[in-house]
Amino acid sequence: MSDSDPTPVDALREAAADGVDFDGLSVAREADGLRFAVPDARYDDLSASELADVVDRHRSHVENWLFWHQHAPQRQAEWAFLRWVERADDLSVPERDARLRDADGLTREWGQVAVTVRAAEDGRRRYELRHVDDADADRATLTVHADPHEARRLRKTDDDGDYRPLSTAPTLPHGWAFVDLDPAAAVRAVDGFYPATVANWHREREGTLDVTHWHEAVSRQTGIYGVVETWDRGDGHDHVNWVAEACCDDSQCLKRREWEYDDDTPLDVDGGAGVFPCREPCSLVIAAARKWTRLEAEQSRTYEFDLTPSEKEQVEAIIDAVADGRADEIRDADTSDGANRYRARYLRAKLFDDAGNLCGVPTDPDE
Amino acid sequence: MSEALLVVAHGSHLNPRSSTPAQDHADAIRAAGAFAEVREAYWKEEPSFRNALRTVAADEVYVVPLFVSEGYFTEEVIPRELRLDFDVSDWGSDGTSADSVTLHPTDVDKTVHYCGPVGTHDAMTDVIVRRAETVTGDSEVGEGVGLAVVGHGTKRNENSAKAVQYHADRVRDRDRFAEVQALFMDEAPEVDDVTDHFESEDIVVVPLFVADGYHTQEDIPADMGIATDDGYAVPARLDGHDIWYAGAIGTEPLMADVILERAADAGADVDAEMRIPGAPTAAADGD
Numbered sequence: 222m223s224d225s226d227p228t229p230v231d232a233l234r235e236a237a238a239d240g241v242d243f244d245g246l247s248v249a250r251e252a253d254g255l256r257f258a259v260p261d262a263r264y265d266d267l268s269a270s271e272l273a274d275v276v277d278r279h280r281s282h283v284e285n286w287l288f289w290h291q292h293a294p295q296r297q298a299e300w301a302f303l304r305w306v307e308r309a310d311d312l313s314v315p316e317r318d319a320r321l322r323d324a325d326g327l328t329r330e331w332g333q334v335a336v337t338v339r340a341a342e343d344g345r346r347r348y349e350l351r352h353v354d355d356a357d358a359d360r361a362t363l364t365v366h367a368d369p370h371e372a373r374r375l376r377k378t379d380d381d382g383d384y385r386p387l388s389t390a391p392t393l394p395h396g397w398a399f400v401d402l403d404p405a406a407a408v409r410a411v412d413g414f415y416p417a418t419v420a421n422w423h424r425e426r427e428g429t430l431d432v433t434h435w436h437e438a439v440s441r442q443t444g445i446y447g448v449v450e451t452w453d454r455g456d457g458h459d460h461v462n463w464v465a466e467a468c469c470d471d472s473q474c475l476k477r478r479e480w481e482y483d484d485d486t487p488l489d490v491d492g493g494a495g496v497f498p499c500r501e502p503c504s505l506v507i508a509a510a511r512k513w514t515r516l517e518a519e520q521s522r523t524y525e526f527d528l529t530p531s532e533k534e535q536v537e538a539i540i541d542a543v544a545d546g547r548a549d550e551i552r553d554a555d556t557s558d559g560a561n562r563y564r565a566r567y568l569r570a571k572l573f574d575d576a577g578n579l580c581g582v583p584t585d586p587d588e
Numbered sequence: 589m590s591e592a593l594l595v596v597a598h599g600s601h602l603n604p605r606s607s608t609p610a611q612d613h614a615d616a617i618r619a620a621g622a623f624a625e626v627r628e629a630y631w632k633e634e635p636s637f638r639n640a641l642r643t644v645a646a647d648e649v650y651v652v653p654l655f656v657s658e659g660y661f662t663e664e665v666i667p668r669e670l671r672l673d674f675d676v677s678d679w680g681s682d683g684t685s686a687d688s689v690t691l692h693p694t695d696v697d698k699t700v701h702y703c704g705p706v707g708t709h710d711a712m713t714d715v716i717v718r719r720a721e722t723v724t725g726d727s728e729v730g731e732g733v734g735l736a737v738v739g740h741g742t743k744r745n746e747n748s749a750k751a752v753q754y755h756a757d758r759v760r761d762r763d764r765f766a767e768v769q770a771l772f773m774d775e776a777p778e779v780d781d782v783t784d785h786f787e788s789e790d791i792v793v794v795p796l797f798v799a800d801g802y803h804t805q806e807d808i809p810a811d812m813g814i815a816t817d818d819g820y821a822v823p824a825r826l827d828g829h830d831i832w833y834a835g836a837i838g839t840e841p842l843m844a845d846v847i848l849e850r851a852a853d854a855g856a857d858v859d860a861e862m863r864i865p866g867a868p869t870a871a872a873d874g875d
Contacts, residue, residue: 296645377604386601388634417639504632
């Protein structure tokens with residue numbers, strides 16, 4: 222603690238003028254001295270020196286109060302997030318104190334980030350962030366970071382080095398740890414991994430999340446995205462169900478979708494189980510929707526292809542494998558899998574003509 | 589009252605380098621201590637413009653677009669997505685003179701000073717000259733050397749070309765380079781014919797783009813005829829000239845100072861000593 226910080230006793234005495242009522246600690250100034258109460262003890266008419274003794278006896282309560290009012294970020298969203306991390310609503314101060322002093326600390330998962338809080342001196346907290354899969358890894362095997370702003374650069378690529386345009390895709394890279402963060406830095410790093418999630422999660426808890434539903438979101442678009450509005454016609458919203466199933470499923474994005482077709486028309490697909498909400502279609506959804514708006518303007522045609530039953534199922538297996546991101550995982554020699562590369566190459570060799578037409582059937586019948 | 593800087597940039601779904609300049613400049617400004625709180629927001633990345641202001645703690649936010657010209661993004665997309673009741677006439681700009689306007693977003697209780705883009709700030713001229721110095725490795729570069737400032741140019745937005753022309757004129761007025769030309773990808777005079785526009789053997793080519801990507805790393809080198817399988821050489825020999833191709837100007841560290849100039853012009857309490865080390869100010873050369 223630096224020289225400029227008040228001692229817990231001084232800080233409490235000063236705050237007592239307005240009364241303290243926090244996490245079971247209650248302090249008030251009364252006619253004959255201070256009243257101090259915690260869940261299992263109460264002291265009245267305390268003199269200044271008596272207060273010091275009582276503070277010493279119930280140090281965890283006083284330090285807890287001091288941390289949340291002097292050291293934690295006072296901005297509501299950040300404060301609430303850090304309280305959530307240590308389960309302040311569920312655990313009493315003594316319970317939390319014991320857990321925070323334990324080497325394991327208290328851990329919460331925010332998407333794929335495990336946030337661990339442990340006790341530091343004078344009741345302060347220090348935070349550690351890791352990929353949830355690395356929670357039990359030896360720290361020596363992880364790349365250690367101290368600057369919370371590095372999180373926003375780390376999140377840019379997955380384990381293969383591929384670009385992640387969607388920060389909340391479930392592909393956060395492994396192998397890093399942010400250690401010894403103070404409370405503000407912990408929030409900053411979390412926000413670097415998952416931008417704006419803390420702010421919107423807090424709004425949701427407060428009942429003030431400003432959800433913008435699909436129809437309103439696409440109606441707002443201009444420029445090259447203005448066309449997406451034309452995809453909404455009449456009362457149908459199947460196309461938006463398909464968009465949400467394609468893009469917003471938990472397998473693709475860890476935000477929990479709270480937007481629907483419009484205020485009166487919920488989508489038929491599940492919004493997901495993510496801890497933080499998605500308040501409107503994101504730019505990736507809008508960009509993909511622009512493509513679908515153009516593709517879906519086409520009329521269906523009847524084509525005739527001759528396929529064996531296994532070939533039909535193989536086409537389905539290939540679509541499934543690509544849609545589930547499984548194509549790279551199929552073993553070279555696993556020819557039992559319809560999406561195996563040799564199986565796909567055989568199908569192409571057999572069924573495509575020189576122009577790449579399936580079964581020699583041209584896409585445009587006039588060709 | 590606390591102040592924050594919010595750098596707003598385009599970003600990309602495909603090119604991870606698109607947001608690198610905004611991140612680098614934000615880090616430099618933070619390291620210099622010019623603002624206690626420095627954030628970024630993107631059209632194509634996160635936080636989105638829509639979610640950006642709620643991530644800022646300060647009550648007073650200076651929003652500086654990391655864009656090269658005034659137009660669709662600065663006049664329509666950014667204010668709309670930040671939920672600012674902005675009218676382009678608030679800037680009273682001739683296409684290159686937008687400064688700032690003070691507004692109140694509808695989703696957060698803050699004051700926003702919405703600034704013109706970095707690309708049209710006078711200090712950008714210094715960055716172009718600095719870029720010529722760094723690409724040639726010559727801090728005195730100019731005598732006997734031609735300078736091409738290259739823009740995208742588009743018929744949809746006349747301001748796109750104006751910004752390029754504006755800085756080319758300002759560099760020319762300094763009488764430092766033997767010749768200065770504004771050239772474009774999509775309109776005349778075109779960068780394809782770069783050597784047609786210069787007498788000087790050495791030609792420095794500075795693209796007025798924020799980030800390196802397809803345009804600056806593939807299109808323009810290919811248009812000029814200096815592209816190789818490995819990118820391009822610096823200098824590259826072309827039609828009896830040496831082409832010193834600088835890559836996107838947005839990656840130049842001095843750009844961080846232009847961002848701060850924009851915020852300071854809008855009233856931000858930016859300590860002059862906190863500005864980016866080694867940065868000349870626009871006033872230093874008599875502008």
